[in-house]
Amino acid sequence: MECLYQTEVEVSVVEVSVAVSEGEVSDSGVNQPAVAAARHPLPALIFAAALTLCCALPTPLQAHSASQPSVDSNHTAPAKLNALSRVQLSSELAGRITEVRLRAGDRFDKGDLLARFDCTELKAELEGADTRRALARRQLDANISLKQLGGNISELEMVQSESQLAEATANTKVLKHRTGYCEVRAPFSGFVISRSIEPHQRVEVGAPLLELVDNRGLEVEAIIDSAWLEHLSIGDTFRVVINETGREYTATLQRIVPVVDPVTRTVRVIGNIEKTPGEISPLSASGALLISGMSGEAHFALDRPDDKSAALLADRPSNKRDGAD
Numbered sequence: 001m002e003c004l005y006q007t008e009v010e011v012s013v014v015e016v017s018v019a020v021s022e023g024e025v026s027d028s029g030v031n032q033p034a035v036a037a038a039r040h041p042l043p044a045l046i047f048a049a050a051l052t053l054c055c056a057l058p059t060p061l062q063a064h065s066a067s068q069p070s071v072d073s074n075h076t077a078p079a080k081l082n083a084l085s086r087v088q089l090s091s092e093l094a095g096r097i098t099e100v101r102l103r104a105g106d107r108f109d110k111g112d113l114l115a116r117f118d119c120t121e122l123k124a125e126l127e128g129a130d131t132r133r134a135l136a137r138r139q140l141d142a143n144i145s146l147k148q149l150g151g152n153i154s155e156l157e158m159v160q161s162e163s164q165l166a167e168a169t170a171n172t173k174v175l176k177h178r179t180g181y182c183e184v185r186a187p188f189s190g191f192v193i194s195r196s197i198e199p200h201q202r203v204e205v206g207a208p209l210l211e212l213v214d215n216r217g218l219e220v221e222a223i224i225d226s227a228w229l230e231h232l233s234i235g236d237t238f239r240v241v242i243n244e245t246g247r248e249y250t251a252t253l254q255r256i257v258p259v260v261d262p263v264t265r266t267v268r269v270i271g272n273i274e275k276t277p278g279e280i281s282p283l284s285a286s287g288a289l290l291i292s293g294m295s296g297e298a299h300f301a302l303d304r305p306d307d308k309s310a311a312l313l314a315d316r317p318s319n320k321r322d323g324a325d
Contacts, residue, residue, distance in 0.1 A: 076297045077224045079240055082270075083292035084217035085188050091207045092181040093117055100199055102192045102210070112186045114210055115197065119182035126175040133168035140165050190214035215291045220251045220271045222298035226260045229267060231302040238271065242296040245289075250274045251298070 099116040102108060140161040146153050193211040197203060220240050224232075236253045251271040260267055273290070 075228060075300045075302055077222045077300065078295070079220055079222040079298040080295045081218045081242070081290060081292055082221050083213045083215055084219060085190065085214035086212070086292065087187065088211045089184060089209045091203045091205055091209055093178065094204050095119065096202045097197055097199055100195065100197055102195070104192050104195050106192050108186045108192065109189045110186055113183055114186055115184040117182045119179060122175065122179055122182065126172070126179055129168065129172040129175050133165070133172050136161070136165035136168040184209060186212065188214050213292055218273060218290055218292065219254070220273060220298065222269050223266045224269055224300070226265050226267050228300065228302060229256070232256070232269070232300065238301070239299040240273065240296055241299070242290065242294050244294045
């Protein structure tokens with residue numbers, strides 16, 4: 001009502017001001033307050049400005065509503081696909097590479113040969129360790145036979161023979177284990193992402209060789225607002241739209257990383273893409289290939305607080321007695 005009265009007063013003041021300036025209005029033609037306001041416009045303008053400020057201020061109910069925004073039922077967050085098996089193979093030996101069979105983009109199966117080292121010296125050391133182990137074994141057997149025949153052999157010599165055999169056996173095991181690194185084989189089936197070596201190249205221990213990925217197992221990682229956590233729980237389903245395929249998939253929330261970014265106030269959540277009926281792998285969902293690194297949007301249907309309260313009240317047993325009105 002105040003805003004309507006303000007509008008009427010402003011219009012009356014403007015009309016009367018124009019009429020008085022043109023000499024077309026008499027004191028009996030319009031109401032006296034409007035004529036007075038027209039003849040003295042400054043107080044009328046101050047009064048109109050005060051009414052405008054009054055109408056612009058929110059009411060207490062409006063301020064309370066603005067301070068408690070309602071939760072939308074559909075929220076979107078950036079998402080990407082991550083491979084469960086992705087590894088950077090590094091060199092376990094210091095030596096020269098003699099063969100590299102695959103390049104970036106090539107497919108391989110578990111156990112396939114990927115690269116080979118020149119292990120001529122290492123194999124020679126292994127042969128020497130085998131010889132020393134055999135000699136230590138023969139020495140120990142001889143001492144045992146001599147002791148059984150009543151020969152002059154001390155207990156210390158017997159202990160030394162046993163110790164030499166154990167040391168030679170341990171050295172042989174170490175060299176055999178190192179010889180196993182002469183061939184680099186695939187730990188799983190997948191694809192080569194990058195290749196950092198070439199044949200005849202010498203590398204040191206820890207040098208990167210090949211980066212591998214297995215796209216058969218993928219998970220969805222989304223970055224959500226930390227305020228959504230009270231509306232989400234493990235096992236909830238959400239929708240994922242992948243930009244590269246333009247298709248929508250259903251995922252199940254599996255893990256929530258319990259760390260909030262202090263700058264962006266966001267949290268990482270991880271889920272698995274569900275398989276559709278009759279489908280072997282989500283990679284072929286809707287005929288589109290899903291690979292690690294694809295991005296898109298995750299759509300979460302967040303429950304409103306009122307909806308959760310109503311559901312809890314509906315699940316409570318009635319306190320009324322049987323037969324009560």
